[in-house]
Amino acid sequence: MKTAILRSAGAALRRNAAPSRPSHRSHYSTASEPERKVAILGAAGGIGQPLALLMKLNPLVSSLSLYDIANTPGVAADVSHINSRAQVEGYAGEEQLGKALEGSDVVIIPAGVPRKPGMTRDDLFNINAGIVKSLCTAIAKYCPSALVNMISNPVNSTLPIAAEVFKKAGTYDEKKLFGVTTLDVVRAKTFYAGKAEVPVAEVNVPVVGGHAGITILPLFSQATPKSNNLADEEIKALTKRTQDGGTEVVEAKAGKGSATLSMAYAGAIFADACLKGLNGVPDIVECSFVQSSVTELPFFASKVRLGKNGVEEVLGLGPLSDYEQQGLESLKPELKASIEKGIKFANQN
Ligand SMILES: NC(=O)c1ccc[n+]([C@@H]2O[C@H](COP(=O)([O-])OP(=O)(O)OC[C@H]3O[C@@H](n4cnc5c(N)ncnc54)[C@H](O)[C@@H]3O)[C@@H](O)[C@H]2O)c1
Ligand SMILES: O=C(O)C[C@H](O)C(=O)O
Numbered sequence: 001m002k003t004a005i006l007r008s009a010g011a012a013l014r015r016n017a018a019p020s021r022p023s024h025r026s027h028y029s030t031a032s033e034p035e036r037k038v039a040i041l042g043a044a045g046g047i048g049q050p051l052a053l054l055m056k057l058n059p060l061v062s063s064l065s066l067y068d069i070a071n072t073p074g075v076a077a078d079v080s081h082i083n084s085r086a087q088v089e090g091y092a093g094e095e096q097l098g099k100a101l102e103g104s105d106v107v108i109i110p111a112g113v114p115r116k117p118g119m120t121r122d123d124l125f126n127i128n129a130g131i132v133k134s135l136c137t138a139i140a141k142y143c144p145s146a147l148v149n150m151i152s153n154p155v156n157s158t159l160p161i162a163a164e165v166f167k168k169a170g171t172y173d174e175k176k177l178f179g180v181t182t183l184d185v186v187r188a189k190t191f192y193a194g195k196a197e198v199p200v201a202e203v204n205v206p207v208v209g210g211h212a213g214i215t216i217l218p219l220f221s222q223a224t225p226k227s228n229n230l231a232d233e234e235i236k237a238l239t240k241r242t243q244d245g246g247t248e249v250v251e252a253k254a255g256k257g258s259a260t261l262s263m264a265y266a267g268a269i270f271a272d273a274c275l276k277g278l279n280g281v282p283d284i285v286e287c288s289f290v291q292s293s294v295t296e297l298p299f300f301a302s303k304v305r306l307g308k309n310g311v312e313e314v315l316g317l318g319p320l321s322d323y324e325q326q327g328l329e330s331l332k333p334e335l336k337a338s339i340e341k342g343i344k345f346a347n348q349n
Contacts, residue, residue: 039067054267064088128153213244213334246259
């Protein structure tokens with residue numbers, strides 16, 4: 001996947017090696033790819049800026065809309081000088097939100113506050129729930145058909161908030177709303193490759209459940225390439241490290257925020273998968289936290305097949321080891337409570 005993104009970025013740069021123009025906007029077009037507008041809400045932030053860079057490098061993007069409450073003109077001017085296909089516009093302040101969203105095919109939301117050491121993701125709820133609610137209200141108004149990629153934490157609650165906002169607005173389509181859990185998969189792949197001593201680029205590991213602590217459930221029994229040399233204790237340690245990956249970064253950053261670069265990478269992979277699905281590329285499968293009937297919970301992360309309308313199929317969990325089965329049962333009460341908290345907030349405020 002990583003190689004594919006770098007290859008496509010490289011291809012875009014080669015394709016666009018045209019003489020530079022003095023204009024703020026570029027007009028490079030590709031004959032084969034359809035026009036696609038991607039909006040990033042929170043684009044001037046720690047995730048937003050590198051994500052803007054990666055989406056500017058994605059040849060599937062024809063228009064990149066960068067929105068934040070402040071500082072987006074600078075980010076947009078900077079990114080717009082890269083000689084790739086996407087035309088970049090920056091929007092700052094609520095009065096420009098409608099324009100930023102209009103015509104979007106994919107909206108990525110990394111807007112909101114990040115954790116500091118000692119905090120859980122749920123500690124962000126009080127601030128981020130309101131931010132997500134107001135942004136989703138605008139999405140329902142200005143681009144109700146867009147695929148929404150929710151990054152803002154706590155994802156286990158912000159995704160249900162988004163669903164409720166869209167239901168109230170009459171625009172909810174469960175096929176188009178995604179909680180981004182790709183960073184859990186990215187981490188699980190990296191940690192597994194290190195322990196199993198297999199080439200990281202070939203590794204696949206599904207991660208199911210949600211996106212906080214024990215609700216993150218990597219299924220190492222399904223990891224490929226298979227490794228016969230991992231003891232039960234090593235699988236437990238890998239599981240714990242994946243569940244605590246976010247905290248590992250929060251503590252290392254010591255008060256200066258949470259994962260931004262790895263998250264931008266993960267967000268770019270997931271958005272790229274959404275765009276490929278929209279464009280009709282077959283067999284695009286990524287894990288995501290979506291409306292689901294895989295368990296009794298209304299939202300759950302599992303493998304999802306992406307297509308021209310968003311979710312084409314929510315795939316089942318496959319065979320679980322006893323350890324994973326136990327993990328699945330243990331995560332349900334916490335995930336259920338976080339989902340209900342989001343639904344309640346959206347309907348009370
Ligand atoms: N899903 C995941 O795997 C994952 C991974 C890492 C971080 N996150 C979450 O992503 C969020 C952002 O993290 P960050 O490190 O980029 O934070 P940050 O503080 O660096 O950036 C957040 C940006 O959001 C902007 N913002 C705030 N209110 C806004 C609004 N109403 N409209 C538009 N923009 C607004 C801020 O101005 C800021 O630029 C956090 O909630 C964090 O917990 C999620
Ligand atoms: O850990 C966090 O607070 C940010 C994010 O959810 C992550 O997994 O890195």
